[in-house]
Amino acid sequence: MEIYQSEEQQVEAIKKFWKDNGNSIIAGLVIGLGGFIGFNYYQNSQIEAMESASSQYQQNIEVMNTNGEEFRTNSKTFINEHKDSSYASFTALALAKDAASHGDYKEAEKQLSSAAELAPSEEVKAIAQLRLARVQIQQENIDAALATLAKPFPEKFAATVAETKGDAYLLSGDKQQARSAYQSAVVAGGLESSPQLQMKLDDLAIAVNVAG
Template structure:
């Protein structure tokens, strides 16, 4: 590194360096500053879009309690326009609920498939999958329902999944498989959310003459 012995030499050296590199330095600063502004502008714009989508979703949910027909129409449009957001899945779940209340099982299934596909988290996907299986049972699509439940679902849904499997097996007259599924559901603390589980086990155990071998959950 060159050592300058006088202030005049230092000044002349700085002048020379600036003449050679000044334009590059200015351009670099300008680009960096522009990039900083652009990044923050992008983030601000993104936040505004998210807030607008959130507001639209809240308005839809309020509408669902006041005007069912308008909600159905507007919700479908909302999903189409916001398919890349988490609100698409939540809106599809709401539409499926409306369809179930009307016993429109095919419509409910269509919306639940959207909810599963667009789910922003494993938890939401689990909820949608369990509801989808129940709707498929209503349509007697037993194999499809079992296939739905065979896909990865969070462990916290084990009791619900096994109880639904038990219901399917029972409808297929596969009593031993049904009993086993119900017992797994109970072992997974299923009685906490479905008190009728024990009754299902007891009734089924009597039917297949296995009363003495079926443990009673406490």
């Protein structure tokens, strides 16, 4: 099962947003909450902290495919030291991807839960939760996957959530619930982002006809 491919571009877009807009967001929050007293000092220190975190994050990601052990060690240290940075959540997502690629789904679950907790936005949290559900499905832990998918998600994730529910129900053998979930995904516009959705529905129809 390919757990990560479908959201990879979205994650990259969110990373770019935080890199481009993180400083102005912090500035707006400081102005709104604390006025201008000490603002310049605070802003400069926060910009330096963000630039440092960004640099460390990029350097660490670069060794992900060349030195896995170093990547894992550095990533866990980075998360502990930068919990307030958006890059902590992105690092946890990367750790989860690395763990899943080695079949360590328990570690992937742990890191995806951490990514959701540390997420800088509802979109990043949604991506982490979707990946968590898919890892749980991979382990055939259907109840846990459905519980994860029952959590609140932004409306634009409705189709993906419904399709993933369908995958969970199908694996459990509940073809009726699977079909209903897939149809909900279609209604929510899932065919635009997931061409395989129609194939899943067609395969279910064939299976039902054969069984009948």
